Amino acid sequence: EVQLVESGGGLVKPGGSLRLSCAASGFTFSNFAMNWVRQAPGKGLEWVSAIGGGGDMTYYADSVKGRFTVSRDNSKNSLFLQMNGLRAEDTALYYCAKKVGGIAMAGFDSWGQGILVTVSS
Amino acid sequence: DIVLTQSPATLSLSPGERATLSCRASQSVSTFLAWYQQKTGQAPRLLIYDASNRAFGIPERFSGSGSETDFSLTISSLEPEDFAVYFCQYRSIRPPGFGFGPGTKVDI
Numbered sequence: 001e002v003q004l005v006e007s008g009g010g011l012v013k014p015g016g017s018l019r020l021s022c023a024a025s026g027f028t029f030s031n032f033a034m035n036w037v038r039q040a041p042g043k044g045l046e047w048v049s050a051i052g053g054g055g056d057m058t059y060y061a062d063s064v065k066g067r068f069t070v071s072r073d074n075s076k077n078s079l080f081l082q083m084n085g086l087r088a089e090d091t092a093l094y095y096c097a098k099k100v101g102g103i104a105m106a107g108f109d110s111w112g113q114g115i116l117v118t119v120s121s
Numbered sequence: 122d123i124v125l126t127q128s129p130a131t132l133s134l135s136p137g138e139r140a141t142l143s144c145r146a147s148q149s150v151s152t153f154l155a156w157y158q159q160k161t162g163q164a165p166r167l168l169i170y171d172a173s174n175r176a177f178g179i180p181e182r183f184s185g186s187g188s189e190t191d192f193s194l195t196i197s198s199l200e201p202e203d204f205a206v207y208f209c210q211y212r213s214i215r216p217p218g219f220g221f222g223p224g225t226k227v228d229i
Contacts, residue, residue, distance in 0.1 A: 036218070037165075045165065045208055047219040059217045062122075068201075100170050106212040106219075107155035107170030109177070114164060
C-alpha cells in the first residue's frame with residue numbers, strides 16, 4: 001500500500017524558513033516524479049513544485065520560484081521542500097503527491113494527509 | 122499561463138441523478154487533464170487521468186471525456202458518497218508545470 005507522510009510544518013514568522021519532509025513507502029520511490037501541492041484554508045488546490053524521479057529535473061510555480069527548493073533522497077525514500085522567505089500567503093496545508101506512473105501524463109494518484117504551514121507574526 | 126475554468130461552481134442534484142461537470146482550458150492541453158474528488162478534511166482523490174482513464178479502484182459510474190480545451194466529468198448515477206468538490210488539473214509541457222481549476226461543488 002502506498003503511503004506518503006508529511007512532516008515539518010508549523011508556525012513561522014514572515015521572512016522565516018521551514019523544511020517540509022515527505023516519507024514514502026509501498027512503491028519504488030525513485031521510479032516516480034513527486035510533487036508538492038498546497039491548499040489555503042477554505043480555498044482550492046495550488047500546485048507548488050515537482051521533481052523527477054532521479055532528482056535532476058525540478059519545476060516550480062511562479063508564486064514560489066526563487067524562494068522554495070524541492071529535493072529528494074532516493075536512498076531514504078524521502079521528498080523535501082525547503083521554504084525560505086515565507087509570506088502570509090504561503091499559509092496552507094501542504095500535500096506531497098505521487099505522479100501516476102507509466103506513460104500517463106497527467107494525474108497524481110497518491111497523496112499524503114497534508115501538513116499545515118502557518119506564516120504569521 | 123493556462124487557466125482552467127470549471128462550471129458550474131455548484132451543482133445541486135439528488136442521489137440517482139446524472140452529474141455533468143465541465144472544465145475548459147484557456148489553451149490546448151491535449152489530453153493532459155485529470156479530475157479529482159475532495160471531501161471535507163480529506164486529501165484529493167484521483168478519479169480520471171489523461172482525460173478519460175479511470176484511476177485504480179474508481180467506480181465505473183465516473184467517466185471523463187474531452188481533449189484540447191473542453192473536458193467533462195460525468196457521474197452516471199450519483200451515490201450519497203459522491204457529494205463533494207471536484208477539481209480538474211492540467212499538465213503543461215512548455216513551460217513544465219501543472220495547474221488546477223477552481224472546483225465544482227456537487228451538493229444535495
